[in-house]
Amino acid sequence: MTKNGVSRASARTDATEGVKTLLGDPKRAIWKLALPMIAAMSIQTLYNLVDAFWVAGLGADALAGIGFVFPFFFFAMALSNGLGVGTGSALARRIGAQDKAGADNVAVHTLIIMVILAVSYTVPLVVFAEDIFIRIGAGSTVSMTVAYGQVVFAGSIFLFFSNVANAILRGEGDAKRAMYAMALGAGLNIVLDPIFIYTLGLGIAGAAWATVLSLGITSLLMLNWLLFKRDTYVSFAFRDFACDRLIVRDLFSVGLPSAAMQLSMSLTMLVLNVIIVMVDTTDGVAVYSTGWRVASMATLPTIGIATAVVPVTGAAYGARVFSRLSIAHFYAIKIGLLLETVIAVATFAFAPQIAAAFTQAEAAARIAPDLTLFLRIICLFYPSISFGMLSSAVFQGTGKGVNALLVTLLRTIILTVLLAFLFAVVFDWGLVGVWWGLVIANIVGALIAFTWVRLYIRGLVKIRS
DSSP: OOOTTTTTHHHTTTTHHHHHHTTSOOHHHHHHHHHHHHHHHHHHHHHHHHHHHHHHHHHHHHHHHHHHHHHHHHHHHHHHHHHHHHHHHHHHHHHHOHHHHHHHHHHHHHHHHHHHHHHHHHHHHTTHHHHHHHHHHHHEEEEEHHHHHHHHTTHHHHHHHHHHHHHHHTTTHHHHHHHHHHHHHHHHHHHHHHHIIIIOOTTTHHHHHHHHHHHHHHHHHHHIIIIOOOSSSOOOTTTTTTOOOOHHHHHHHHHHHHHHHHHHHHHHHHHHHHHHHHHSHHHHHHHHHHHHHHHHHHHHHHHHHHHHHHHHHHHHHTTTTTHHHHHHHHHHHHHHHHHHHHHHHHHHHTTTHHHHOOSSSSGGGGGGGHHHEEEEEEEEGHHHHHHHHHHHHHHHHHTTTOOOOOOOOIIIIIIIIIHHHIIIISSOHHHHHHHHHHHHHHHHHHHHHHHHHHHHHHHHHHHHO
């Protein structure tokens, strides 16, 4: 019997295909969970590019308006994704321990916390949107900024729910339906953007309505799966809900560090922009922002693998089968290393062509040589990404969210900023120094994360034996 009174036998009987995948061969589980998420995130990336294209047609003020809203939107993404990572980890560990009642309780707590966070985020921003944007310098673009921001803020409950529901599905090994939901949202957004912006003449507000409506439809689909169709492993019994501080602490012990990890990356980008302007012009910022978008696309395979590593290692940890946890970690890194090496070689070889694709406009053509150089330097750290990102995912899966946060802060806030400043300013290498600082910081940070997680796993194996 488990501590919640559910027998191991009955837990096995209730197991879905996703749960059986989590509790089975870790190598097969990594592949089965990672591939759908890589596909879904590729579609999401396509949407981001298409969305930028349609909004650009409204002019510079519209782009500026979205730019002012983006930090607030990113904060909501960080909160909801952080809660999602915490949920996926907590669910997987209880599934591994065959504690279905505990998994159900985690899922119920997650939805209630999600509603509280969404309301706390939404109400102040909708009510005080105009005052906030005036204070942060929106100036002549404030009307466009408010028109876009208020719609996005008002519909943020759909963003919170879709991210958390997606995490619940992934946490119980149902990556296919998680992929369908993400692909549906991105696909709808691609179709609705031009209709709302141009056909209906809503302008920048139309872009916001397209986003909110797409998220709303996706949320309804997942709400049906979770609460009405009832064919998921976890079930929801809100009538019997009683707040469990241990579950709340478990969710936040991984969720809050995960949110902080995303925010630290955003802060690092801001600081690097300052360093770039110190040693170059705003053209350097354009090179960095454009080139980093390419780099972000290059990391998609490893991010997809990381979404699989969290539940797979969480289930192994919950089952106390630490050898399976170790196998999953090594196997995931092998796949990530192979994929990112291929991407790095291709990026280096086709850097001029990639740079040309992003600098077709006459006003942007002058940054093409610098962008080509950026791409050829930055791709050198791609193979190391799997060592760092997938090691952090192991920490998250096993409930050690603070460990994952520490290695991320070391890589972003400390090493990246320090080395970029050292090479660019102190050694007077200029822009090239910033790029090399990024490369070396990511490689060193990844190796430290890998070493730490291997020592951690070795310690678990010794305790078990």
